[in-house]
Amino acid sequence: xxxxxxELFAExxxxxxxxxxxEEKWGVGFGFRVASNPFVEGDSVLEDVFPLLYYDSRYFYLxxxxxxxxxxxxxxxxxNLLARWRFIDVPEDYNNQxxxxxxxxxxxxxxxxxxxxxxxxxxxxSDERQRLSSTLKSGYEMVSGRLExxxxxxxxxxxxxxxxxxxxxxxxxxxxxxxxxxxxxxxYYLGNDLYLKSxxxxxxxxxxxxxSVFVDEEIQENILFGLVYRNGRSRPLKSSIxxxxxxxxxxxxxxxxxxxxxxxxxxxxxxxxxxxxxLFYGLPLSDEWFGLPLxxxxxxxxVWHWHSDVQDAGQEYVLAIKSYYxxxxxxxxxxxxxxxxxxxxxxxxxxxxxxxxxxxEDAKWLLYLDFSVDMNLGKLFxxxxxxxxxxxxxxxxxxxxxxxxxxxxxxxxxxxxxxISLQYHF
Numbered sequence: 001x002x003x004x005x006x007e008l009f010a011e012x013x014x015x016x017x018x019x020x021x022x023e024e025k026w027g028v029g030f031g032f033r034v035a036s037n038p039f040v041e042g043d044s045v046l047e048d049v050f051p052l053l054y055y056d057s058r059y060f061y062l063x064x065x066x067x068x069x070x071x072x073x074x075x076x077x078x079x080n081l082l083a084r085w086r087f088i089d090v091p092e093d094y095n096n097q098x099x100x101x102x103x104x105x106x107x108x109x110x111x112x113x114x115x116x117x118x119x120x121x122x123x124x125x126s127d128e129r130q131r132l133s134s135t136l137k138s139g140y141e142m143v144s145g146r147l148e149x150x151x152x153x154x155x156x157x158x159x160x161x162x163x164x165x166x167x168x169x170x171x172x173x174x175x176x177x178x179x180x181x182x183x184x185x186x187x188y189y190l191g192n193d194l195y196l197k198s199x200x201x202x203x204x205x206x207x208x209x210x211x212s213v214f215v216d217e218e219i220q221e222n223i224l225f226g227l228v229y230r231n232g233r234s235r236p237l238k239s240s241i242x243x244x245x246x247x248x249x250x251x252x253x254x255x256x257x258x259x260x261x262x263x264x265x266x267x268x269x270x271x272x273x274x275x276x277x278x279l280f281y282g283l284p285l286s287d288e289w290f291g292l293p294l295x296x297x298x299x300x301x302x303v304w305h306w307h308s309d310v311q312d313a314g315q316e317y318v319l320a321i322k323s324y325y326x327x328x329x330x331x332x333x334x335x336x337x338x339x340x341x342x343x344x345x346x347x348x349x350x351x352x353x354x355x356x357x358x359x360x361e362d363a364k365w366l367l368y369l370d371f372s373v374d375m376n377l378g379k380l381f382x383x384x385x386x387x388x389x390x391x392x393x394x395x396x397x398x399x400x401x402x403x404x405x406x407x408x409x410x411x412x413x414x415x416x417x418x419x420i421s422l423q424y425h426f
Contacts, residue, residue, distance in 0.1 A: 023238040026285040026298065027054030028321045028339065029228030031064075031197065035089050038205060038217040042091025049404040050085075051339055051367060052197075052226055053321055055285070055298055062298075064197075064226075067319075068108065077111040084125065087406055088166065089220070098170065102127050103365070117141045131162040139185075149186040156181065158206070167209040177206025192290060193234045197226035231286060243284035243295040244388070244425040250278040252396055252419025254350040262395060262416060272310045274349055276396065276417055278303040278318075282425075285321070294323040299338060303396075305348050314346030318368050332376040334390065342368035342398045351398065351415035363409035369397040374423060388425040395419070 033048040055062040059070055061080075068082030086102045106125035112118070121137040139152030156179040168174045183201035190196055201222040210218040231237065254274040257267050282297035289296060303316035320340025327333055344351075347362040355362050374392030378384060399414030 020240040021243070021284050023231070023241050023287070024283075024285045024298075025054075025056040025230075025232055025237070026296065026321065027228055027230030028052065029054075029195075029197070029226050031224055031226035033087065033222070033224045035087065035223070036217065036219075036221045037089060037091065038210075038215050038220045039089075039091050040214055040216045046089050046406065047404065048087060048406055049401050050407050051341070052228055053319070053340060054228070054230055055321075071107075076113050077109070080108045080110075082106065082108045082123070084123075085407060086127075089406070090166075090169065092410060098165075104133070127162075129161075129165070131165055132159040133157065133162050146189040147186060148188075149184065151184050152182075154181040154183065155179070158209075160208075163206075163209050163212075167205070167212045167215055169212075169214050172213055174212045175208040177208035179206055179209070180204045189233060191234070193229055193231050195228045195230055197224070197228050199224045229289060231289060238287070241284060241287045243287055243297065245284060246280075246282035246297070246423050246425045248278075248280040248282065248299075248301075248421055248423040250276075250280070250394065250396070250419045250421045252276050252278075252394075252417040254348065255416050255418055256350065256354075257416060259395070259397065259416065262418070267418065270350055272308055272349060274308050274311060275306045276303055276316075276348075276419070277306065278316075278396070278419075280318070282322070282423075289323070292325070294325055296321065296323040299340075305346070308349065311349035311352075312346065314344065314348060316342060316344045316348075318342050320368055320370060322370055328379075332379040334372075334374045334376070334392075336370070336372040336374070336394075338368075338370035338372075340368045342366050344398070348415055351413075354413045354415070355411060358411070358413055360411040360413075361409065363400060363411050366398040366408050366411075366414055367401050367405075369395070369399070371395040371397070372421065374421070390421075390423040390425075392421055392423070393419070394421050 029052040031050050031052050035046050037044055037046050052064045053062045061068055065085035068080040071081055072079045083103050083105050086104050088102055104125035104127055108123040111120045117140050119139055124134045126132050134157045135154055137152055137154040139150045141150050158177055160176040163174045163177055181201050181203040185199040188196040203220045205218050254270040255267055278301055280299050280301035282299045285296045285298055287295055299320050299322050301318035305314040307313040320338040322336055322338025324334050324336040344364050352362055372392055372394035374390035377389045377391055378387030396417040396419055400408035400411035403410045403412040
């Protein structure tokens with residue numbers, strides 16, 4: 001329908017005010033995993049702590065430890081291009097010798113007839129070294145009051161390159177094989193859009209993997225618990241929210257100080273003067289959660305670490321969910337907290353030095369945290385034209401969650417950057 005004359009000549013701010021942005025489906029939480037160790041060496045039980053991110057749109061989704069693009073969707077089936085995290089339960093002594101931060105990439109297919117609880121899934125995946133695997137899975141989704149549960153059977157077909165590396169520990173050839181898993185996944189609704197996520201799985205290793213000189217158990221147990229906030233159950237999603245997209249430009253300086261020293265103003269300067277530049281986009285998700293006025297965004301980011309005397313230029317990629325709380329005192333301020341994942345194509349000098357000091361190998365994947373305090377320039381200078389611009393401080397943080405996760409190579413420490421940021425909402 002053509003624009004009316006009044007709309008054609010409307011002020012940009014008026015048109016912007018008429019844009020309706022619906023509330024999105026999203027969630028965030030943390031998980032705790034316990035798995036038995038099938039290898040000869042190491043502790044009998046391995047533990048992991050990790051973040052969980054959720055988001056669902058027409059073309060892109062986040063589902064805990066999986067992300068993907070919806071290539072094709074029909075009523076009964078869908079095809080996705082996906083990336084899925086895979087935990088590597090090798091003994092701790094081998095963490096520095098193997099790739100334990102593994103993200104598998106590939107295609108995923110799901111078939112589920114309308115209103116039928118039975119489903120079928122198949123995928124074909126590869127890690128970054130072209131070690132192939134394929135999983136065939138069938139399950140039965142059930143709902144009973146607050147409980148959603150899903151018993152399933154899965155077969156994982158593994159190439160010889162896959163088995164040789166992950167069960168022969170890159171030293172022993174074991175050949176291809178097929179694992180069998182029986183599992184039960186569940187969600188229990190606690191109230192106020194808060195869920196308890198859990199799963200239990202038993203995996204029977206194939207004969208090739210279990211025959212490895214490094215393996216002494218044919219069965220591996222895997223238990224997971226998570227506490228997750230996911231919107232949309234306690235109240236319907238809003239057809240329109242106030243939060244607006246943003247672009248955030250950041251410039252920062254490395255510091256050897258930890259978070260405790262930074263927040264207590266005992267900040268030390270990096271004597272090598274390493275710096276970063278980053279650009280973030282904010283996709284509005286919601287105006288509130290737990291009934292609190294917290295504007296929440298899905299925020300992917302690109303980070304450029306500048307060349308210095310001790311490091312080459314390098315790139316970093318971030319995907320996080322961040323929430324803001326706005327208050328007036330005496331002008332308008334906003335505090336923000338974000339969490340997610342960071343991938344460093346080349347680990348920075350400030351991080352590399354700390355890892356070497358503690359005896360760890362560098363980890364490309366780490367937990368990302370973003371703390372920020374911003375002031376509204378429009379309210380500060382009493383200029384309405386600047387109402388959508390915020391200037392502030394933020395902390396760019398990468399870490400391994402105190403060595404508690406194989407996802408982040410079980411390292412302790414990371415890196416911090418003090419930054420200034422300019423954020424524009426449009």
